[in-house]
Amino acid sequence: MGIPTEHYTRKEKLGGVGCERRRKEDARFIQGKGNYVDDIKLPGMLHGDFVRSPYAHARIKSIDASAALALPGVHAVLTAKDLKPLNLHWMPTLAGDVQAVLADEKVGFQYQEVAFVVADDRYIAADAADMVKVEYEVLPCVSDPHRAMDPDAPEIRPDLAGKMQGAHSARKHHNHIFTWEVGDKAATDLAFSMAEVTVKEKIWYPRNHGSPLETCGAVAAFDKANGELKLWVTSQAPHVVRTVVAQLSGLDEARVHVVAPDVGGGFGVKVGIYPGYVCAIVASISLGRPVKWIEDRVEHLAATAFGRDYHMTGELAADKDGRIKALRVHVLADHGAFDSCADPSKWPAGFFNICTGSYDIKVAYVCVDGVYTNKAPGGVSYRCSFRVTEASYIIERMIDVLAQRLGIDKAEIRLRNFIKPEQFPYMSALGWEYDSGNYAEGLRKVLEACDYAGLRREQAEKRARGYLMGIGLSTFTEIVGAGPTKICDILGVGMFDSCEIRVHPTGSAIARFGTKDQGQSHRTTYAQILATEIGIPSENIMIEEGDTDTAPYGLGTYGSRSTPTAGAAAARAGRKIRAKARKIAAHLLEVSEDDLEWDVDRFVVKGVPDQMKTMKDIAWAAYNNVPPGLEPGLEAVDYYDPPNMTYPSGAYLCVVDIDRYTGEVKVRRFYALDDCGTRINPIIIDGQIHGGLTEAFAVAMGQELPYDKEGNLLGASLLDYFIPTAVETPKYETDFTVTPSPHHPIGAKGVGESPHVGGVSAFSNAVIDAFSHVGVTHIDMPYKSCNVWKMLHALGLDKRE
Amino acid sequence: MIPPSFSYRAPATVSEALALLNESDGEAKVLAGGHSLLPMMKFRFAEPALLIDIGRIPELKGIRQVGNRIHIGAMTTENELLESALLKEKCPLLPEVVRWIADPQVRNRGTIGGDIAHGDPANDHPATMRALEAEFVLKSADGERVVAADDFYLGTYYTLLEANELLTEIRVPVLPPGTGYAYKKLKRKTGDFAIAAACVVLSLTGDKCERIAITLTNVGPTPLRAETAEKLLTGKAIDDQLVEQAAQLAMEICDPAEDLRGDKEYKIHMAGEMTRRAIREAIDRARGRK
Numbered sequence A: 001m002g003i004p005t006e007h008y009t010r011k012e013k014l015g016g017v018g019c020e021r022r023r024k025e026d027a028r029f030i031q032g033k034g035n036y037v038d039d040i041k042l043p044g045m046l047h048g049d050f051v052r053s054p055y056a057h058a059r060i061k062s063i064d065a066s067a068a069l070a071l072p073g074v075h076a077v078l079t080a081k082d083l084k085p086l087n088l089h090w091m092p093t094l095a096g097d098v099q100a101v102l103a104d105e106k107v108g109f110q111y112q113e114v115a116f117v118v119a120d121d122r123y124i125a126a127d128a129a130d131m132v133k134v135e136y137e138v139l140p141c142v143s144d145p146h147r148a149m150d151p152d153a154p155e156i157r158p159d160l161a162g163k164m165q166g167a168h169s170a171r172k173h174h175n176h177i178f179t180w181e182v183g184d185k186a187a188t189d190l191a192f193s194m195a196e197v198t199v200k201e202k203i204w205y206p207r208n209h210g211s212p213l214e215t216c217g218a219v220a221a222f223d224k225a226n227g228e229l230k231l232w233v234t235s236q237a238p239h240v241v242r243t244v245v246a247q248l249s250g251l252d253e254a255r256v257h258v259v260a261p262d263v264g265g266g267f268g269v270k271v272g273i274y275p276g277y278v279c280a281i282v283a284s285i286s287l288g289r290p291v292k293w294i295e296d297r298v299e300h301l302a303a304t305a306f307g308r309d310y311h312m313t314g315e316l317a318a319d320k321d322g323r324i325k326a327l328r329v330h331v332l333a334d335h336g337a338f339d340s341c342a343d344p345s346k347w348p349a350g351f352f353n354i355c356t357g358s359y360d361i362k363v364a365y366v367c368v369d370g371v372y373t374n375k376a377p378g379g380v381s382y383r384c385s386f387r388v389t390e391a392s393y394i395i396e397r398m399i400d401v402l403a404q405r406l407g408i409d410k411a412e413i414r415l416r417n418f419i420k421p422e423q424f425p426y427m428s429a430l431g432w433e434y435d436s437g438n439y440a441e442g443l444r445k446v447l448e449a450c451d452y453a454g455l456r457r458e459q460a461e462k463r464a465r466g467y468l469m470g471i472g473l474s475t476f477t478e479i480v481g482a483g484p485t486k487i488c489d490i491l492g493v494g495m496f497d498s499c500e501i502r503v504h505p506t507g508s509a510i511a512r513f514g515t516k517d518q519g520q521s522h523r524t525t526y527a528q529i530l531a532t533e534i535g536i537p538s539e540n541i542m543i544e545e546g547d548t549d550t551a552p553y554g555l556g557t558y559g560s561r562s563t564p565t566a567g568a569a570a571a572r573a574g575r576k577i578r579a580k581a582r583k584i585a586a587h588l589l590e591v592s593e594d595d596l597e598w599d600v601d602r603f604v605v606k607g608v609p610d611q612m613k614t615m616k617d618i619a620w621a622a623y624n625n626v627p628p629g630l631e632p633g634l635e636a637v638d639y640y641d642p643p644n645m646t647y648p649s650g651a652y653l654c655v656v657d658i659d660r661y662t663g664e665v666k667v668r669r670f671y672a673l674d675d676c677g678t679r680i681n682p683i684i685i686d687g688q689i690h691g692g693l694t695e696a697f698a699v700a701m702g703q704e705l706p707y708d709k710e711g712n713l714l715g716a717s718l719l720d721y722f723i724p725t726a727v728e729t730p731k732y733e734t735d736f737t738v739t740p741s742p743h744h745p746i747g748a749k750g751v752g753e754s755p756h757v758g759g760v761s762a763f764s765n766a767v768i769d770a771f772s773h774v775g776v777t778h779i780d781m782p783y784k785s786c787n788v789w790k791m792l793h794a795l796g797l798d799k800r801e
Numbered sequence B: 001m002i003p004p005s006f007s008y009r010a011p012a013t014v015s016e017a018l019a020l021l022n023e024s025d026g027e028a029k030v031l032a033g034g035h036s037l038l039p040m041m042k043f044r045f046a047e048p049a050l051l052i053d054i055g056r057i058p059e060l061k062g063i064r065q066v067g068n069r070i071h072i073g074a075m076t077t078e079n080e081l082l083e084s085a086l087l088k089e090k091c092p093l094l095p096e097v098v099r100w101i102a103d104p105q106v107r108n109r110g111t112i113g114g115d116i117a118h119g120d121p122a123n124d125h126p127a128t129m130r131a132l133e134a135e136f137v138l139k140s141a142d143g144e145r146v147v148a149a150d151d152f153y154l155g156t157y158y159t160l161l162e163a164n165e166l167l168t169e170i171r172v173p174v175l176p177p178g179t180g181y182a183y184k185k186l187k188r189k190t191g192d193f194a195i196a197a198a199c200v201v202l203s204l205t206g207d208k209c210e211r212i213a214i215t216l217t218n219v220g221p222t223p224l225r226a227e228t229a230e231k232l233l234t235g236k237a238i239d240d241q242l243v244e245q246a247a248q249l250a251m252e253i254c255d256p257a258e259d260l261r262g263d264k265e266y267k268i269h270m271a272g273e274m275t276r277r278a279i280r281e282a283i284d285r286a287r288g289r290k
């Protein structure tokens, strides 16, 4: 061991796990040096644009592209007829359904892709798209999912006629997709029938959209001479894209080169494969020229995958002291015209069965019915691990409903029901094995920091004077890090992830991963994990992702999975490097491996501190002086198949004041305590929390994609779709507890999605709590002022004395 | 969100611009700050064959006092209005309203002339101009006319402005000391248009309201003037009950369009609420100045 200060300095220099390393990504981005798909410009590149349906449900009687084709600069107008011979007019979805690439005889949602125009530039393409004449016969449409399974409901998917066995269950109606049941129905029903108290609430989680800064797009370049396809694409999971493209196109997978360059935000929207990607590829193959397709914001909001749209009915059974005995949930899931959910294949409702939350609920039953409607397809997780936000929302709302019913304080009822630290690993009634947690500690810390008792006193005084103030709590448990390949796959590929490290002779390194950063700071944090494992400063470790030719196969970045999976692979690949380095060090120092101990960045002979070899020395020796029988070089690969999910948790508190006369909700305070296990980089965590809470705020206060009765999407532009600015965004206070995951190599759990998942219920609970004294138990999101005012007005609370 | 192709000209003088407008036979659009026009072109709601950029015409800029009026060049940007010491002293309502318009980026380019000429009832200047009883100078190759803001707005995107006319100047009064004023705008977020807004300009004699103008933003096809409410309050000492009655009268003239910001009922009530708040604040200010 060196002297303590010297030791400390070396640790500092290493920049490993736990240090507040500044984001390495930003220097490029803030100088405008990013390289996004739309920055790709190739010689001879053409541009594509879609003709989209103005109707939600209509038969296509004819498509006349002659005027468009006559426009100078137009190269092609593709329709389903052109794709049919290639069998590409339909494509498989990740959810086991099929989706029309270009509308095949019929459109099923407004803005559906009908034809793809390819022209010399984006402007000509747009002009030509306007000139394609499509004759429609408008059909009756289904926009209300509650009407979707009416006997006389219009049939949305005649292509499935007669196929009464779906990918996940039997189908009981032409607009039924699946029924998914989890838990013990009989035991749950029994618990309800015997319970002292039961509560029930209908809770809708509205349709919304992740809407990242960068919309979706692709550049496809087919090299006819070599039969190779290169695809730059806005993807969170480029390796999966390569596999799917190879399968669809019939090209050898080795001849398909998929690159996700810089990705400007994903939030789940960039997991799936979109018709635009397929059309760009087909157009490039058939025209022999590179083709770019970049969607605009309206297309993005209207046709690229939405989030949520769960119509839930929650029920809790409890005793008079508020101890929960059972949970029952039914969900009517509005999937739009195709089931394009991006969940692991066997999970049609994602991990919605995490809906017992942080509570020790012995019996539960969940039933989800997925239905088709004449709306855009999607159902991706909007910064949420596979329907976990909906799950967390229903339980965090329902426990408040129960508290109100029993007159028990909302913090107290949570403390009474939490799973206790000694119960971990905890097997939930709906089948998950929670790895670790200390929920009560987190909540207590928050209550104290915010003077919860004082807030409740203030609320009582305010109410007496006619003011509306609400206090919202959310004590959520997430399930992330999908996932063990025995239960999680995407189109048959197991959901492991990977890391490949190469240490260069002079002691720097490059590491490549199967994940793909879209703002999560992988360059910064992966290097920290590796630095701690291999003793090379994080500054000297390059991180690369996104190029399927160079990066090892992985399932990508979403569902807060990167740290739990690829982060684990990094630690394990690092340990392989270190194991080899130990052999080399022993050889160099002429001692046995057992005589060595690891010290930050070197191996030291036990008890002889000046007998040591640094990783820099060892890296050099790896290329010229390895022990006999050992291969030269210093490389390692790890494919990590996680044994379990990880279960981050948190306790959030939100305080709102409501203007009685306008319905405006003002967030006065937001305190967020997160437990993501081992903390790799506190400032990156804070950044993720701030971003996720802001999304949660946006969702709770205004994000919605409503449709009218005719299936017209209302408000598909940023004029209407609510993206808050810094002015409206609340100030956040962050805090943490650390309960490491016992099964993860470094104990980390993943944090990217916690703030969104937990934040939404905190905002909701705060708004509804403001009305609890007048008997209100639920108000659907979003809490835009007009909706809140409706409630105030109905209750007469907006009257002036 | 890709506009069709168009030609572009950038004249250096008003007369050149007017000549171009005259020649173009209604096929041209004047481009000021572009923050309303360009979005409309991107949605292909507007498809002008020619854009006449009036941003390089020095005579269309500037703020100066002429007698008891302030003359503002149509191409004066919102930020220039915000920074004007003259306006701050002589017509402080205007910079107060500007603060509610869009965000700093939009205000850097958006112009008072464009905001007024666009004819969008959601814009904030039109109701303000009616409350101030401003005048607009309209020029064409044939000559010049001066019209009252009160008469200018005919319908949504429909004003007295002829296709060959240019709005060159806006004339607002110097507000006499003791004038009470307020602009109350309810909006979802920074950079958003009003759910409803109310503008009030008034003067008191003793406790009595001598003169009052009440106008409303985004609750009808044009900016609205709540004349019955004005009549009710004129000559009276305004108390809570009168404020309430005036708000009710203001609500009666509203006919807002429903959108995601609210349905008709909500927007009408908010027009009433903004009216209450604006009257109260204007009175406080009138009193504070004495």
Ligand SMILES: Cc1cc2nc3c(=O)[nH]c(=O)nc-3n(C[C@H](O)[C@H](O)[C@H](O)COP(=O)(O)OP(=O)(O)OC[C@H]3O[C@@H](n4cnc5c(N)ncnc54)[C@H](O)[C@@H]3O)c2cc1C
Pocket (backbone or CB within 6 Å): B029, B030, B031, B032, B033, B034, B035, B036, B037, B038, B054, B074, B075, B100, B101, B102, B103, B106, B109, B110, B111, B112, B113, B114, B115, B116, B117, B118, B122, B123, B124, B125, B161, B165, B166, B167, B168, B191, B192, B193, B194
């Ligand atoms: C994000 C965003 C938020 C906004 N929020 C608000 C808001 O809260 N409140 C608000 O009031 N406005 C708002 N606006 C609109 C903004 O203020 C515009 O700048 C303004 O409406 C138009 O002014 P302009 O100079 O940009 O005109 P342009 O867009 O260039 O022109 C608008 C129209 O007026 C015509 N025109 C312009 N100048 C003249 C002239 N001198 N003579 C004749 N015709 C002319 C043009 O031909 C065109 O038809 C917002 C805009 C954006 C993009």
